[in-house]
Amino acid sequence: MDALVSRFFRVDDPQTHDFVYPIPDTFWSRFYEYEWTKAFTDPNDTCLDAASGVVHPLQFYLADHCKSVYACDLDPRVGSRPAIEAMMRDWKIDMFVNQDRYFSNVQRTVCSLTNLPYADAFFDKVYCISTLEHLRDRFNRYPVLQRLTRYLRPFLRSDIFDTLAEFKRVLKTDGMIILTFDYPRINLAYLTRIVDELCLVFCGPVDFQLPPNAVTGSARNLNCFRAVLRKRA
Template identity: 35%
Template sequence: MNIYMIPFFINKENYNEDIAMAYQCLESLSYSKDVNLLIFNQGCLSNKELSSILQKFNFNYKLLGNGENVGITLSRYIGFRYIIENYYHIDYVTEAHVDMIFPPNWTEPLIDYLNSSEEPMISPKIVTDFPDEISPNTITSLEARIKYLSAKGEDKITHGFVHPVIHKLSILKELCPYDVGFLTGTQGYEDDSILLGYNYYMGTSKKWTPKICHKSCVYHKTLFQRFKLPNLSESFNKNYQGLKLEYGSYGLKELARIYPDNNFFIGEYHKSIVNPDMYRKYNKYIGENDIKKCCTNKKSSRFIINTDEEKTECLLKFPDDWWSRCYEYTWASNFSEENDTCLDAACGAPHPFKFYLASICKNVYACDIDTDILDKNKILSRVSEYFDEEDVKKAAKYIDKIKFSNSSLIALPYENNKFDKVYCISVLEHLTVEDIKKSISEFYRVLQKDGLLVLTIDYPTTDLNLLVDCLKNTGFKFVDSFDPKIYPNAIYSKLIGGLYCFRLLLKK
């Protein structure tokens, strides 16, 4: 059994539009079977007026609140506590809003996914606009918009979090969702609070992130309640301070991992460090005492640290803003040998590693989806955008030794068991989960027995646990140890919300 938890707010300044949207929301829900609603009346309508609206539809509903806008945080807290205490027999709780339109039985594929996984929650795909001919501002029927949503589903899972969201009540009971003892403002950071609760419930070693199931698609107009509350910045600040007290600085660090495209939380985490100078002392100690140990263990798979071997060039001199390549290429170059037949997979037109391989190895292949890769003059032109004239001449010296192919990683144009080594440097983070799986299968196919796969990835834009599982399931084995711990001296960039770099060495 599933119950919807919906805060019902109609803004007086926008009454006609908001009430029309709410009617569309409720009517769209009426096309689903067995709809149970817990409504919290947040304002504008009396409970009697709201009940008269709800009675027009075939819902089982319970009404909380009295028309006072108590805010997002408290209304959600009250709703969840009421459900936990009074609906103990149900399995799922769906958080939704009255500015949404739902296709019939949209929850079914999401609940099927929850039933078949350990995930504590799942969201659907969201659209925020309709084509002009069926937009909510036209007289087009609601049925036309529902039909549009029903056709937008697709069979894939991605990382992300949106409302509506379906929770497993059995897990939700283990948390204190939207804890108003800490979140004392009317709104702000309540979603982050519940995500951290789930993160710790699942276990931080799993590097859990919320997910979106694209099999269902829901329309969400705007968060029209959120941005019409008074004293908004004060409320957000109260809840942010409460969030920090509830989960601490490491909670901010976990949110930075969960939201890799948002640099706010990683910045706040770094600001919260009491004495960052101690990290530098630690790094100096490691550098003075253990640099030989760190550098000699070249076959371990782990996060790259700032005491790893670093060079200023890989045949060509690195641009100053290439924060990780000086480590990645230096490490990867350890495995190239004179008699190798090797592949630089997704090599990039201007990147230098393929030229380095050509200066060392017997047979060098390089592929990329960029069509410039088939024109050597265009390649050298692209090289000149990053490197000086001397480096362009070095690239030109070796370019004819490289066999180029315009191809995707998911369909490599090479025969089975062809390569001694396959190199793929900071590429997989740009692919979908399905394409990562296909690419790894292709790497396995084209490698010789005992051939090496030399990988680096950006983290957390790549799901490390998922990647490792995929590599093992394909048949790859780690050459040496695997260590997923992020050390204080791991190399780090503030790009796209904060990035680390992980290296992996595997064999077929």
């Protein structure tokens, strides 16, 4: 299944411009990211939209397609229905998503990805879309430190490592972590090192080569990478 290949998104990949609601053009890579997530949803899943955003659409899509949906974010508005409704109005999406089932079918929590309030082995899938690059992590930012991670980690903030460790903890044995992130803001060698250190593995083939037709954000010359991880058997 192509969806299991961890690689850069390419301009000829399938896209969606209507994912629960019409996706704004400024979401340059989300057309591809959201379309790709559809390959993983299962009606029997208990899943987490990790760093969901306040009204970003994946949580609503999952609510329509999965058994049980949790969403979390550091943004305190995630914990307030009036704040969520106000943002729906701001984004002019209230006619699509201001519906009771999107509140009752999604259990939202304000928390950090580095300290998740869920039990061990709870989720079938953990989705984390376009967020890793926003986490504070000195080792990602300064590759020169990477060979010393084991020694320096107790002293330097390493939120990407702590986040993936938490995803692993809350994931069922046969669960999957579905990730997208901006490149080069995430250092691929560092990510691979963390995956290995945490005894995670890529679910299918991996291609780190940046293709000529990679999806590119016009403003900042960014590309978008997708990865599917599981626990090592």
